[in-house]
Amino acid sequence: MTIQTTHSSNSPAAQQPAMPVENIIAIKDLSVKFEVAGGFVFGLKNVNVSVPRGQIIGIVGESGSGKSTLIYTLTQLMAENAVIDSGSADMDGEDLLAKTPRQMQQLLGQDIAMIFQDPMTSLNPVFSIEKQMTDIQYRLNLSYSEKKQRAIDALTRVGIPNPELRLPRFPHEFSGGQLQRICIAMALMAKPKLLIADEPTTALDASLEVQIIDLLKELQAEIGCSMIFVSHHLGVVGTLCDYTVVMYHGDVVEQGPTVDVFNNPQHAYTQRLLACDPARIKEPTKRLPTMSSEGTEHIAIPSGSYLASQLTEQNTHPENSAEHLLDIDELRIRFPIQSKLAALISGNKDPYLHAVKGVSLTLDAGETLAIVGESGSGKTTVAQAILGLNQPWSGKIHFQGKELLSMEAKARGKTRRDIAMMFQDPISSLSPRMKIADLITEPLVIHGLPFDSRAQEAKRLLGMVGLPLDFANRYPHQLSGGQARRVGVARALAQSPKLIVADEPTAGLDVSVQGEILNLLNQLQEDLNIAILIITHNLNIVRHVADRTLIMNMGDIVEQGETQGIFANPQHSYTKQLLAANVHPDPV
Amino acid sequence: MSELTQTSEQSIAAVAQVAKDNTVTHVLVDTFRRLIKKPLGLMGLILVSTIVLSALFASVIAPYDPIALDILNRLKPPSSEHWLGTDQLGRDTFSRVLYGGQIALQVALSSIALALGFGLLLGLLAGFGPRWLDNLILTLFDMVRSFPTIIFALAVVTLTGPSVSTIILVVVITSIPIYGRVVRTQTQALAQQEFILAERAMNASMPRILFRHMLPNVIGQLLILASMDIPIVITIEAGLSFLGLGIQPPTPSWGSIINDGYSFIRNTPWPIIAGGLPLIITTLGFTFLGESLRDIFDPKLRKDV
Numbered sequence: 012m013t014i015q016t017t018h019s020s021n022s023p024a025a026q027q028p029a030m031p032v033e034n035i036i037a038i039k040d041l042s043v044k045f046e047v048a049g050g051f052v053f054g055l056k057n058v059n060v061s062v063p064r065g066q067i068i069g070i071v072g073e074s075g076s077g078k079s080t081l082i083y084t085l086t087q088l089m090a091e092n093a094v095i096d097s098g099s100a101d102m103d104g105e106d107l108l109a110k111t112p113r114q115m116q117q118l119l120g121q122d123i124a125m126i127f128q129d130p131m132t133s134l135n136p137v138f139s140i141e142k143q144m145t146d147i148q149y150r151l152n153l154s155y156s157e158k159k160q161r162a163i164d165a166l167t168r169v170g171i172p173n174p175e176l177r178l179p180r181f182p183h184e185f186s187g188g189q190l191q192r193i194c195i196a197m198a199l200m201a202k203p204k205l206l207i208a209d210e211p212t213t214a215l216d217a218s219l220e221v222q223i224i225d226l227l228k229e230l231q232a233e234i235g236c237s238m239i240f241v242s243h244h245l246g247v248v249g250t251l252c253d254y255t256v257v258m259y260h261g262d263v264v265e266q267g268p269t270v271d272v273f274n275n276p277q278h279a280y281t282q283r284l285l286a287c288d289p290a291r292i293k294e295p296t297k298r299l300p301t302m303s304s305e306g307t308e309h310i311a312i313p314s315g316s317y318l319a320s321q322l323t324e325q326n327t328h329p330e331n332s333a334e335h336l337l338d339i340d341e342l343r344i345r346f347p348i349q350s351k352l353a354a355l356i357s358g359n360k361d362p363y364l365h366a367v368k369g370v371s372l373t374l375d376a377g378e379t380l381a382i383v384g385e386s387g388s389g390k391t392t393v394a395q396a397i398l399g400l401n402q403p404w405s406g407k408i409h410f411q412g413k414e415l416l417s418m419e420a421k422a423r424g425k426t427r428r429d430i431a432m433m434f435q436d437p438i439s440s441l442s443p444r445m446k447i448a449d450l451i452t453e454p455l456v457i458h459g460l461p462f463d464s465r466a467q468e469a470k471r472l473l474g475m476v477g478l479p480l481d482f483a484n485r486y487p488h489q490l491s492g493g494q495a496r497r498v499g500v501a502r503a504l505a506q507s508p509k510l511i512v513a514d515e516p517t518a519g520l521d522v523s524v525q526g527e528i529l530n531l532l533n534q535l536q537e538d539l540n541i542a543i544l545i546i547t548h549n550l551n552i553v554r555h556v557a558d559r560t561l562i563m564n565m566g567d568i569v570e571q572g573e574t575q576g577i578f579a580n581p582q583h584s585y586t587k588q589l590l591a592a593n594v595h596p597d598p599v
Numbered sequence: 600m601s602e603l604t605q606t607s608e609q610s611i612a613a614v615a616q617v618a619k620d621n622t623v624t625h626v627l628v629d630t631f632r633r634l635i636k637k638p639l640g641l642m643g644l645i646l647v648s649t650i651v652l653s654a655l656f657a658s659v660i661a662p663y664d665p666i667a668l669d670i671l672n673r674l675k676p677p678s679s680e681h682w683l684g685t686d687q688l689g690r691d692t693f694s695r696v697l698y699g700g701q702i703a704l705q706v707a708l709s710s711i712a713l714a715l716g717f718g719l720l721l722g723l724l725a726g727f728g729p730r731w732l733d734n735l736i737l738t739l740f741d742m743v744r745s746f747p748t749i750i751f752a753l754a755v756v757t758l759t760g761p762s763v764s765t766i767i768l769v770v771v772i773t774s775i776p777i778y779g780r781v782v783r784t785q786t787q788a789l790a791q792q793e794f795i796l797a798e799r800a801m802n803a804s805m806p807r808i809l810f811r812h813m814l815p816n817v818i819g820q821l822l823i824l825a826s827m828d829i830p831i832v833i834t835i836e837a838g839l840s841f842l843g844l845g846i847q848p849p850t851p852s853w854g855s856i857i858n859d860g861y862s863f864i865r866n867t868p869w870p871i872i873a874g875g876l877p878l879i880i881t882t883l884g885f886t887f888l889g890e891s892l893r894d895i896f897d898p899k900l901r902k903d904v
Contacts, residue, residue, distance in 0.1 A: 398799075398800040399800075400796060400799060424802040425802075427802035432797070434796065434797050435793070436793050440794050440797040441794055441797075442794045442811075443794070443816065443899070444812075444815035444896075444897075444898060445812075445815075453798075453801065453803075457801050457802055457803050457804075457807070458802070486899075488899050489898075
């Protein structure tokens with residue numbers, strides 16, 4: 012592999028372009044398997060990866076492709092049932108895999124530092140940032156005030172305002188973006204030779220993602236360390252990394268300089284992966300390509316199912332065009348942040364958090380509306396209000412002409428037969444002690460709808476969403492994210508709703524599975540004339556699937572209209588900012 | 600997507616399996632089958648059935664009348680005639696242990712089962728119900744726990760008179776808060792989770808959410824707690840009997856055997872050993888059983904799916 016110094020001109024390697032690349036990490040023929048009941052499952056198969064000194068290497072692949080297994084093997088943080096079958100991982104000529112736990116302890120946090128996916132949970136909630144940041148300097152022979160000063164300097168460097176004042180604070184007093192900055196500061200304080208970042212931007216909003224990536228790039232160049240950056244987000248890897256490694260089912264299918272991998276992919280999997288990225292598809296399309304197809308396959312509504320019985324009925328009863336299916340008028344939702352008594356005593360006249368400040372929207376049958384906003388914009392709160400999961404303060408929600416908020420609880424419950432919700436986290440929204448067959452047919456049981464047998468109905472629904480039928484006997488924790496998402500779709504569709512509210516339907520999915528889920532929803536929408544409300548911050552998919560888009564910020568609607576219009580010509584400054592923050596899919 | 604294709608025979612079998620899996624008898628048979636496959640579960644099952652059977656058939660197995668006195672042979676060490684020796688009145692300890700098992704199991708099993716049931720119900724309601732109900736139930740729990748068990752028992756005995764059912768009543772009332780609190784805390788944590796929100800979004804009824812979705816998730820921990828409570832309940836029974844508030848002499852109970860032995864510890868250790876042994880076997884047996892059942896009920900810990 013010859014070095015391509017595309018944009019890391021600060022790195023030491025770049026100053027001597029004639030020299031062959033010196034690798035800080037050389038992984039050779041690494042195979043890792045997991046011990047499971049009745050045998051082994053391969054996690055990594057003969058992986059060969061090198062990390063050049065002072066460069067950033069990106070590892071991409073779908074969930075389960077082995078990218079996490081690879082970095083956890085390097086740091087000896089593997090799951091208990093993992094067994095290293097063969098191979099070595101040399102760091103500066105010493106095999107990391109042969110090190111004792113004690114030797115490893117010397118390396119981690121000193122020569123190798125890590126940044127984890129979720130900054131909210133990777134800091135200890137009961138200790139202050141000061142305590143945690145001084146504590147990790149235990150190797151240094153410095154006084155407490157010197158350690159504290161180093162912590163302040165590190166926080167200043169990563170852009171935390173007023174670090175002296177913020178240092179004694181606790182993790183819950185910081186936002187997600189700030190916490191990730193703190194994690195980066197902690198990781199880089201020891202000036203490591205190698206920084207490992209495991210999906211460090213996945214839990215963050217799009218605009219924060221760009222900031223964190225810029226910060227990482229700057230700091231990496233400043234310290235001159237090497238970096239392994241794991242992500243399933245192609246755009247991020249394309250922007251940040253010098254080299255790209257593509258993994259699939261425990262294999263490295265392709266690796267090389269990022270520009271080559273992105274512009275001239277050799278392996279069929281990489282080509283498909285890039286083709287599936289909605290951000291790279293210029294023309295808006297409702298049918299996204301997937302790993303297995305161009306998105307043109309047709310999913311049949313299984314005959315004999317409850318859904319099929321609704322199919323004919325709905326097509327013969329067209330919606331009254333004068334009336335919207337869903338009509339939300341001036342919806343306001345607030346949550347108390349202080350008790351009434353405490354507010355009275357402290358003289359606080361408005362002891363509420365105003366989550367939604369007067370949102371109005373309409374949605375017709377067969378239409379897709381996207382609500383886009385960052386976390387905290389109130390988009391999920393609106394969705395939950397439609398389902399009756401919170402108590403709006405004022406406003407009206409008309410569904411099929413009936414006002415929901417003034418309804419009695421029982422009558423309101425009955426309307427839920429026509430509204431289904433897909434939750435953000437596909438696995439934790441499934442009851443953990445129930446089998447998939449019971450889970451997907453539960454809506455039919457709850458609403459007392461006619462169906463011949465639970466087992467038969469489960470079989471039809473599983474077939475429809477493209478899952479093998481023996482999944483009926485599985486439990487939620489045995490599913491992958493994409494499989495659980497399909498179960499979520501089956502469950503939402505079982506009762507044949509008129510409206511599906513989908514909260515981040517693509518969160519945590521890699522691009523090809525994203526396409527499969529969206530195509531599935533789209534086709535069933537066409538067949539059954541369902542209205543879909545998508546709540547998301549993923550602008551790349553909104554551009555393709557939504558008819559209309561509504562941008563929310565801090566509980567307000569800042570802009571709404573036809574999706575293509577908004578993307579082509581954003582009016583509001585916030586919308587422009589949001590669109591600009593969307594990471595560009597191609598390498599620079 | 601080759602993994603997604605499979606033959607239709609397999610799928611029909613899978614669907615038939617789901618239908619079969621949902622019958623009560625099948626669940627029981629399945630649980631038993633899994634239990635005896637686990638070394639710990641089998642061990643627990645053997646220990647528990649030994650204790651239960653020997654208590655049930657005490658009148659058949661016991662070589663002597665448990666209350667027949669033989670003053671000449673008092674405080675004897677184990678021999679071929681008296682397998683576990685004799686007590687201070689010359690009664691055969693082995694026979695007393697067998698008969699004592701009847702009282703011990705009667706008190707321990709029934710009071711723990713009742714306390715578990717009520718604690719579970721109240722805990723679920725407190726954890727998932729409205730705030731005022733939570734406050735009310737917790738206040739009740741705190742009130743009950745603020746009485747020392749013995750003082751509370753004295754009050755109850757004054758009202759109802761000493762008997763086995765008095766002991767059960769006292770134990771049930773004082774143990775409900777322990778189970779209730781554990782269930783409440785777990786229920787509250789579960790109520791925040793997305794799958795409960797998903798059930799509410801589907802308009803699932805409160806009983807459905809509580810008993811179909813919450814209950815299976817909290818029962819595992821409770822089984823462990825309950826098995827470890829069995830010796831505690833048996834010692835409470837012994838303590839109350841010692842104060843003359845529970846089982847009246849000469850009726851044998853494990854508690855009274857240990858207590859009597861304690862008074863004569865300078866003469867012989869055998870009554871204490873004889874009374875303590877079944878207590879150890881019972882505790883171990885139920886703990887093994889509880890732990891194995893928890894693993895079986897939790898699909899994440901169940902390894903063979």
